[in-house]
Amino acid sequence: MFLVSKIFWLLAQPLSLAFALVLSGFISVVAGYQRLGLLLSGFAALLLFVALFTTTGSVLLQRLEDRFPRPPALPADLSCMIILGGAFENEVMASRGGIEFNQAADRFVEALRIARLVPTARILVSGGDGSLSGTYEGDADAAERFFPLFGVPVERLIREDASRTTFENAANTQAILSQNGLSNCLLITSAFHMPRAIGLFRKLGIAVTPWPTDYRTTGKARPGFDFSQPALNAQLTTTAVREWIGLAAYSFSGRTSALFPSVESP
16 A cells, blocks of 8 residues: 555656646647547646645645644643654765754744653654665654753654654554553644544544644635746645645555544544
């Protein structure tokens, strides 16, 4: 399933689809099917225009980010924080060493802030090597080097280093929480990723407090054109499409509690 999802997303993301449509259009024209070629090329142009020059990506991503507002205060008697991996540039670290983050760095920055506020809370980092090669250090391993740099003892960490997908994050975390007698935990992940994560955790009966971070939108995006930042627009569209596809796939397979989980969901 992991390999299938990786290959599917490689083909299904907007820019890959646009390329496939252009290539199919070219082949159709060469083969003598001019109308089909023009139609496919037109679809590719439309897809590229939407991804590059509209706010579609921001609007779709904002809808996800707004689903679970961050609580006004930390829960009383907080016993642990669950951080979902995906924030370290593991391939870069493998060749250059040190600590390197990607856009999801806020997951660990926020966890570090809370760890210093609540020194008794355990820190469960869920994340193995999600690459196709499986040859890099996962987030759980990298966290053992990151937190002590800022005075958080490594003894507070609990590593879950086998998961490669969000479903595996939830399934593997369930067993670890039970083994360590932990409850009343925060779930820390990117805001756009929170609906899918919460749906998985709820389906497994794991009660957590959503603590979203790593916001990518302003919360004020409206449908329209945007010719000022095509590269960013394409990136936001790609992230949004991937997350919505993930929600649909997990709902279809029965792995999540709802198609679009909300604060009010059971």
